[in-house]
Amino acid sequence: MRGLILCIVLMLYSAVASAVIETYQFDTPLQQQRYQAFIEELRCPKCQNQNLSGSDSAISKDLRRQIHHMIMDDKSDIEITNYMVARYGDFILYRPQFNGQTAVLWLSPIALLLLGLLVWWRMASGRKRSKSTVDSSLSVAEQQRLNELLGDDASGEKSGDRR
Amino acid sequence: MQRFKLFLPLIIFAILAAIFFGVERRVLTGDYVPTDLPSALVNKPLPEFSEPALDDGRIVNKSHIIGEVFLLNVWATWCPTCHYEHPFLVKLAAQGVKIVSIDYKDDAEAGRRWLAEKGDPYTVTLFDEDGSLGLDLGVTGAPETYLVDAEGIVRFRYQGALDQTVWDREFAHRIAELNVRGAVQ
Numbered sequence: 001m002r003g004l005i006l007c008i009v010l011m012l013y014s015a016v017a018s019a020v021i022e023t024y025q026f027d028t029p030l031q032q033q034r035y036q037a038f039i040e041e042l043r044c045p046k047c048q049n050q051n052l053s054g055s056d057s058a059i060s061k062d063l064r065r066q067i068h069h070m071i072m073d074d075k076s077d078i079e080i081t082n083y084m085v086a087r088y089g090d091f092i093l094y095r096p097q098f099n100g101q102t103a104v105l106w107l108s109p110i111a112l113l114l115l116g117l118l119v120w121w122r123m124a125s126g127r128k129r130s131k132s133t134v135d136s137s138l139s140v141a142e143q144q145r146l147n148e149l150l151g152d153d154a155s156g157e158k159s160g161d162r163r
Numbered sequence: 164m165q166r167f168k169l170f171l172p173l174i175i176f177a178i179l180a181a182i183f184f185g186v187e188r189r190v191l192t193g194d195y196v197p198t199d200l201p202s203a204l205v206n207k208p209l210p211e212f213s214e215p216a217l218d219d220g221r222i223v224n225k226s227h228i229i230g231e232v233f234l235l236n237v238w239a240t241w242c243p244t245c246h247y248e249h250p251f252l253v254k255l256a257a258q259g260v261k262i263v264s265i266d267y268k269d270d271a272e273a274g275r276r277w278l279a280e281k282g283d284p285y286t287v288t289l290f291d292e293d294g295s296l297g298l299d300l301g302v303t304g305a306p307e308t309y310l311v312d313a314e315g316i317v318r319f320r321y322q323g324a325l326d327q328t329v330w331d332r333e334f335a336h337r338i339a340e341l342n343v344r345g346a347v348q
Contacts, residue, residue: 089203
């Protein structure tokens with residue numbers, strides 16, 4: 001029984017330990033919302049792929065504290081974003097601003113989509129063309145001759161040919 | 164043309180394989196470290212600051228330290244890699260390289276003891292207790308080393324420990340270049 005209780009207590013403890021520890025005070029719910037949005041949207045500079053809210057590294061703690069400080073200082077979202085980008089570059093934004101360096105990142109999906117459409121269109125039109133040439137190149141006389149050559153099972157072959 | 168199309172997947176595979184192989188090779192030789200973050204400060208002036216010195220607490224600001232090419236080394240006693248790096252910095256200082264340092268988010272007493280025991284290669288050590296100067300520099304951890312030119316412009320940032328290999332590969336030619344440029348002006 002004591003073992004079970006201990007087990008439950010330990011499980012509760014681990015749930016607390018994995019959550020972000022600091023609690024910041026805000027004057028308005030909006031400030032809290034902005035804080036949450038920032039720590040979700042900004043990337044921990046020390047980690048490869050974690051946002052500030054999910055990271056326990058020292059630098060993430062500092063950045064969370066800085067964001068809280070700036071929000072309480074009535075800094076605008078743009079000011080906070082610019083502050084972070086000036087120090088940690090576009091890397092810190094999970095949705096980087098569009099500029100010369102990030103253009104490839106933003107445009108390559110569109111380019112790939114266009115490429116895909118182009119290939120698809122070429123293949124589709126190619127298929128249509130080959131189909132239409134089969135239809136038009138055979139005159140009625142030629143079709144008859146073909147049927148003669150193919151003999152008895154012409155009907156079966158013809159449908160196969162058409163496929 | 165039809166046959167070429169058949170080989171298209173193979174060709175794409177070969178190109179991708181060549182690219183990945185090339186990147187992997189550069190990772191192995193240390194030319195490319197994927198976790199390194201390009202510093203937003205490169206080719207920008209060092210931010211203004213005024214921080215207490217570790218040894219006597221006098222306030223040091225930017226104008227006190229710029230004027231010649233120097234290294235700005237970020238370290239802390241809690242950082243194991245800094246232990247590894249320290250002897251090389253002592254060696255560099257003995258060769259006449261000017262190194263300014265930041266004791267980053269540390270305990271002042273422990274920092275002073277560290278310099279007393281291991282030797283002090285720094286012309287001055289700034290004590291950045293809360294990491295605010297580190298934040299302005301875009302520091303992500305320790306050790307990090309910035310190369311700053313005579314005008315106070317940051318020219319390069321290296322994340323990780325300096326040693327002879329890193330020095331020869333990343334710093335030696337950059338410093339030589341900056342000194343040549345400085346001499347011409």
